[in-house]
Amino acid sequence: MDFSLTEEQQMIIETARKVGSEFGLEYWAEKDEKKEFPTECWQAICDAGLAGASLPVEFGGSNLGMLEMALIIEELAASGAGATVGQMFMINPIFGGVSVSKFGSPAMQNELLPALADGRLNFCMALTEPDAGTNTLAMKTFASPEGDGWRLNGRKIWITAVDAAQKMLVVARTRKAEEVERPTQGISMFVIDVDREGLSYTPIDKVGTRTLSACSVFFDDVFIRSDELIGTLDNGFKELLHVLNTERVVTTACMVGAGRLAERLAIQYANDRKVFGGRPISAYQGLQFPLAQSHAELKCARLMNLHAAALYDAGHPYASEANTAKLIGSQAATHAIERSMQAMGGMGYAKEFHVERLWRDARLFKFAPISEEMILNFIATHDLGMPKSY
Incomplete structure (x- = not known):
């Protein structure tokens, strides 16, 4: 290897x-x-x-x-x-x-x-719904056949950067749940214009990741052309999972990078800050040990993430590795940023030292794009062979 x-x-x-x-x-x-x-x-x-x-x-x-x-x-x-x-x-x-x-x-x-x-x-992607959340199969947004296309009605929430996008990947039901044998059936994906009659959105005010908006999106008789279907009609759920599992790799990569950045900022500050006889505070184990622990955690998350990415590139199953990397990566980054802020004391809370932005932004990825709890459910059922708990 x-x-x-x-x-x-x-x-x-x-x-x-x-x-x-x-x-x-x-x-x-x-x-x-x-x-x-x-x-x-x-x-x-x-x-x-x-x-x-x-x-x-x-x-x-x-x-x-x-x-x-x-x-x-x-x-x-x-x-x-x-x-x-x-x-x-x-x-x-x-x-x-x-x-x-x-x-x-x-x-x-x-x-x-x-x-x-x-x-x-x-681009942007419209998947999550107010009454479904992580339970994607409970989505209600529906595309009804009409002529050479479909009419889309429904609502999505927490959709990133709609206002900066020209195209939207929309996931909707094209057959009702009660009409299919399995709940994974009857789901399709479309790529449509954001600027289209019947499509509207409103921003959600949020604490972090403020450079990219999050919006509620409304579809009111939005027409979808036949050539805007992407993937397999009524059987797009497996194709959707392919997209979402690669999202895990991207999330972990940005979290590891954010953790590295916080670590660097804390070390710079601690090397410059001198108290109690003129020694830099970075010389004290009380600061060294937490940062060293986070450094080790970030390295482990990075290796698992690159392993997942390499499996994807080789055409091998990678969902377990991608989800594991995301779980550990979000935790490692959160620890690194928290410990960096603690090492900087009050200045870690000041905007001029930038760690507070990393702290606000990183909190999102403890539950997005998939929560820690759902990853643990995945590991328990797929890796450990335990019965489904939800």
């Missing part, structure tokens, strides 16, 4: 580090304060070829893998962005790139993927 990175992968990391350094802590603090989408940073990521790293060459990508994407995201997060940068990759290379490249028609791929890779097109 070879854990070394190739020369190409090292170059990718250096490119991501260079791009990330151009949009440092002050840039992200300003975007957070103004609640603005980081358009300039995302365009620079696209211009450097990083957004399309895993897309096919014929569509403007580099035909690399999920492993390279994880390395890119981690480095961008560690350079100053923190966890928020992972969400930008979720909505575009994952929700847009994975879904369209794996399940889209040739015409859809030719139209959308080059525009995604070069930054002309942003």
Whole structure:
């Protein structure tokens, strides 16, 4: 088992580090304060070829893998962005790139993927519903056949960056739950325009990840054309899981990077801060041990995440590894950021030292895109062979 990175992968990391350094802590603090989408940073990521790293060459990508994407995201997060940068990759290379490249028609791929890779097109994904939450199979949003297409009605919630997107990946029922043998049947995916008659949205005011909005989305007789179906009609649930499990890899990568960034900020502060006889506070084990513990936890999460990404790239099952990495990654990052804030004392609570933003942003990923409790349910049933508990 070879854990070394190739020369190409090292170059990718250096490119991501260079791009990330151009949009440092002050840039992200300003975007957070103004609640603005980081358009300039995302365009620079696209211009450097990083957004399309895993897309096919014929569509403007580099035909690399999920492993390279994880390395890119981690480095961008560690350079100053923190966890928020992972969400930008979720909505575009994952929700847009994975879904369209794996399940889209040739015409859809030719139209959308080059525009995604070069930054002309942003995506969002409408999945979660107010009365369903994690129980995706309980969704009520319904697409009824009409002529050469469908009419979509329903509501979604906590949908990221709708206001910055031109295309939306929508998951809806196309057959009612009581009409199918299994609840996983009767679910389909569509890629539609955000700017479409009958589609509206309202923002949700939230504590963190403020550079990307979260919205409630409403579908009121929205017409969907036949060529906007992506994947298999009525049998899109397995294809949806393929998209969602790659989302786990992206989440873990941004969390590991955010943890690394918090760790670096705490060490810089602790090395400069001198009390009790002029010694830097970093010389005391009371500060060293918590940060060292977090460092070890982050390294373990990173290895599991890269393992999951490598399995995906090799075409092997990877759901268990991706979910495990996400569980440990969110916990490790939370610990690292909390301990970094504690090491900085009162200044860790001050916006000028930036850790408080990392703290606010990271809290989301304890329960999103999947909660710790649901991952533990998955591990208990799929890995340990225990009966389903819910």
